[in-house]
Amino acid sequence: MPDVGCAGLLVEDTFCGPLAGLPPEGALLALDDMPVRAGGCAANVAIDLARQGIGVDLAGCVGRDGAADALVKSFARYDIGTSGIVRVEQYPTSRTIVLLIEGQDRRYLHVFGANRAFAIEQISRQWLASLKVFYLGGLFALPGIDFSKLKELLSFCREAKVKTVLDVVVPEGQFGMSQLKPLLPLIDVFLPNDDEARHFTGLVDPFAQLRAFTKAGANTVIVTLGRVGSVAAHEGKMWTCGAYKMDVVDPSGSGDAFTAGVIRSLLQGWDMPQTLRYASAVGASVTRAAGTTDSVFTADEAEAYLAQHPLTVTEGP
Known part of the structure; x- marks a missing residue:
């Protein structure tokens, strides 16, 4: 049985570039x-975990196309289970075209597709109980999720x-923690x-964000800061x-790969540093090639890499 179940966004990604610029x-x-490539939060985290030798099973929705x-063939290449993947009639499989322009942020063309159909009722309690870790990727970009059932x-x-x-994946206009x-x-x-x-808390400072989430009842919170690094809060520290x-x-x-690293740490029982x-x-390793998982x-x-490249972690703001 797999140790980890990954549920949520499943996408077929097509990568164009890096390009010097868009053609006239x-x-x-x-x-x-x-x-x-296979993409979407759930797929990326599952592949990253499989690359680390961890047994994974997937749950989500795709079309009949x-x-x-x-996608299913790509998961099989990594020995990732697909017992929780549902094929739906009403939507095509989600797809994204990613345009990589040198010196600019990425541009995306996206078909939301079958991710619209993913619902909590599709997640088996028997399946959940067999896991050590359950990961849900892309909350707020999964309109079929009923929050009371979640x-x-x-x-x-x-x-x-x-x-x-x-x-989470926070849509434009999403604010507050209700x-x-x-x-x-x-x-x-x-x-x-x-x-x-920032969308949830209304705060810019990452430590203020941590305090807001902790005050709202969060257990462990890790806020990633891109090239700057990350901050974390747990048990008052x-x-x-x-x-x-x-x-x-x-x-x-890179964010999904970071998450895979956190999940492995949970399985290993490592401390926060x-x-x-x-x-x-x-998380950094995946940025070395085009795509979300190849490198x-x-x-x-x-x-x-860690043994050869020390990275400072300090306690406190």
């Missing part, structure tokens, strides 16, 4: 390749001693980035961690 109107820009077949599911995980890890607050006491590790945390500097080709998937260092190394470290590679 009517012009053709020839590319060497446009790689197509060639993109769905390609709260019941998280309560079940707590009773079954299954650790829970949750991250929906999130009832869930926070039931989430073992909450993983927003600083922009998402706070930590600051730097970031590893690597030759960045594409930052896509070791967790932040390991997750930072895994992610294995566990051995990450540990060897």
Whole structure:
């Protein structure tokens, strides 16, 4: 049986670039390749965990189309279970075209597709009870999620001693913690980035964000800060961690790889400084190639990198 269950966003990603710039109107820009990969929070975290030698099973929704077949085949290559993936009739598989422009942030063309159909009722309690860690990726970008039913599911995980890890994708116009607050006491590790945390808390300072989440009942909160690093809060303590500097080709998937590192740390029982260092190394490794998972470290590679590249973690703001 797998140790980790990953549920949430499943997407077929097509990567274009890196490009020096977009072609002018009517012009053709020839590319060497446009790689197509499995993507979406749940898929990325699952593949990153599988690369670290951890047994994983997936839950989510895809369509009944060639993109769905390609996703399932890609998961099979990593020995990732797909028992919780549902094929739906009413939507196509979600797809994203990612445009990588040198010196600019990424641009996206997205079809939301079958992720609209994903619902809590599709997650088996028997499946949940067999896990050590349950991860839900992309909350607030999954319109089929009923928050009261999600709260019941998280309560079940707590009773079954299954650790829970949750991250979010915050749509434009989403502000405040009214929906999130009832869930926070039931989430073992909450993983927003600083922009998402700002949408929830209305605060810019990451330590103020940590305090706001803790006051709202959160257990462990880790706020990622991109190239700056990360901050964390747990049991009344706070930590600051730097970031590893690597030759960045594409930052896509770095947050999901960081999350995979955190999940491995939960399974290993590591303390917060070791967790932040390991997750930072895994998160940085994925930026070395186009795509969300192709260059992610294995566990051995990450540990060897950590041994050769110390990273400072300090306690307190």
